Amino acid sequence: MTVTAMPQTPADEAVDAPVRKSRKKLVTLLVGALLLGGGGYYLFLMPAKSGPPVPGEVVTLEPIQVNLAAEHYLRIGIALQLVKGVKEADGSKALDATIEIFSGLPMAEVNDPKHRAALKKELVKELEERYEKEVMGVYFTELVTQ
Structure with a gap:
């Protein structure tokens, strides 16, 4: 076919x-x-x-005592610089981070301004992560070693 x-x-x-x-x-x-x-x-x-974060309120936390090396102590008070729009922050995360960073350090390192500035930067970085960008800075309101 x-x-x-x-x-x-x-x-x-x-x-x-x-x-x-x-x-x-x-x-x-x-x-x-x-x-x-x-x-x-x-x-x-x-x-x-969004551009860079805008500073908001500052929350002051109660000072705490931290054990340093060689039976020395550090009394440290901090204040958190919050981002604009954030009204309050749970201080327990900040205090926990402060204890982790400063515990066991030699007293000479805590008293040295260069080392203290590096420790502050480390603390700010840690707080930014823990508070999910709600905290943009930290201030030392009290720093006494013994």
Whole structure:
């Protein structure tokens, strides 16, 4: 059995032309809708990029005593610089971090301004992590060694 292709008639070509045009319109409309949707998402739903944190309230914590090396002691008081919009912070995380960083250090290292500045930077970094960017700084309000 032999199959022969039927030649297209001008009527068949006339049917194919509107189908191609309607597909082009559909693709164009879909691409336009995707672009508009993406632009709307970018403008309205994407979180805004924030600049550097703005200082807010300062929370002063009660001083604590920390054991240093060679039977020495450190009495240290700290205050937390909160980011604007944060009203209060649980001081237990800050006190715990302070104890971890300063415990067992030699008294000479705590009294040396260069080492103390490095310890303060370490404490600020730790507090930023523990408070999830709610704390932006720390101040020593009391620092006594014995």
